[in-house]
Amino acid sequence: MVEDIDRVRTGVPGLDDILNGGYPKGLVILISGGAGTGKSIYGIQFLYTGITKYEENGILVAVEERPRDIRRYMLGFGWDLKKLEDQNKLAIIDASAARLGIPSGEKYVEMRPFELDSLITTINKIVEKMNAKRLVIDSIPSLFLQFEHELAIRREILRLGSLVAETGCTTILTTEVEAGESRLSKFGVEEFICQGLIQLFMRERGNEMKRSLVVRKMRGTKHSTRRYPFDITPSGIAVFPGEEVY
Numbered sequence: 001m002v003e004d005i006d007r008v009r010t011g012v013p014g015l016d017d018i019l020n021g022g023y024p025k026g027l028v029i030l031i032s033g034g035a036g037t038g039k040s041i042y043g044i045q046f047l048y049t050g051i052t053k054y055e056e057n058g059i060l061v062a063v064e065e066r067p068r069d070i071r072r073y074m075l076g077f078g079w080d081l082k083k084l085e086d087q088n089k090l091a092i093i094d095a096s097a098a099r100l101g102i103p104s105g106e107k108y109v110e111m112r113p114f115e116l117d118s119l120i121t122t123i124n125k126i127v128e129k130m131n132a133k134r135l136v137i138d139s140i141p142s143l144f145l146q147f148e149h150e151l152a153i154r155r156e157i158l159r160l161g162s163l164v165a166e167t168g169c170t171t172i173l174t175t176e177v178e179a180g181e182s183r184l185s186k187f188g189v190e191e192f193i194c195q196g197l198i199q200l201f202m203r204e205r206g207n208e209m210k211r212s213l214v215v216r217k218m219r220g221t222k223h224s225t226r227r228y229p230f231d232i233t234p235s236g237i238a239v240f241p242g243e244e245v246y
């Protein structure tokens, strides 16, 4: 049965099958995982394929890595982000400057001290100007690094949740968890501001690290809750719904 809701293609081969067609449109989805599990690539692939395959413009809020590093690194998959930026289909907001306190030189910049409302204003302006449909913020923990108290961070994360939901974009947020930890997210609140949650894992099997994912929740849709293997290939992430995790 096909559910009567609008879908947004994930851009990841295999993942749409698991999600019964894609992310429900307008949802805020959390991608949670340990270091190097592939969180950033999931986010950027969502934006890149959105533009190149589905004609949906996108915004990347780069908090962890500098935009110029991201551009260079993504060329490794054959993804020319600069070209999409020049065509006004992709906007990269440099929020790493707010974190690192170093000069940026980017078109869209969030400087120190980081201000959530300022970031949201910038996002909303770009949404309007570019008719953006997809938004990625990578990552939540880096966004609130300047806050000393977890309580203040939690409060800001909750506020972030309602603010991004109002942009109208289908949104991916990323967060970190340590390997082996039972928490779903770094601060234990990120999953509550998101209507979707995908967990990424890397586990040692034999002498190799194997990647897998679990769709923990996806509001408004039927989805598989099995663990699926995925791989980061030279052309991006691919999930293998027909294969078992070993």
Ligand SMILES: Nc1ncnc2c1ncn2[C@@H]1O[C@H](COP(=O)(O)OP(=O)(O)OP(=O)(O)O)[C@@H](O)[C@H]1O
Residues within 6 Å of the ligand: 033, 034, 035, 036, 037, 038, 039, 040, 041, 042, 064, 076, 077, 176, 232, 233, 234
């Ligand atoms: N061109 C490529 N081909 C295959 N695998 C790659 C390629 N580029 C990167 N990778 C893999 O992707 C991993 C990094 O993915 P990504 O940056 O999305 O992880 P992350 O979860 O965001 O990590 P972090 O915790 O550092 O933010 C690398 O460690 C590497 O294993």
Ligand SMILES: [Mg+2]
Residues within 6 Å of the ligand: 039, 040, 041, 064, 138
């Ligand atoms: Mg990352």
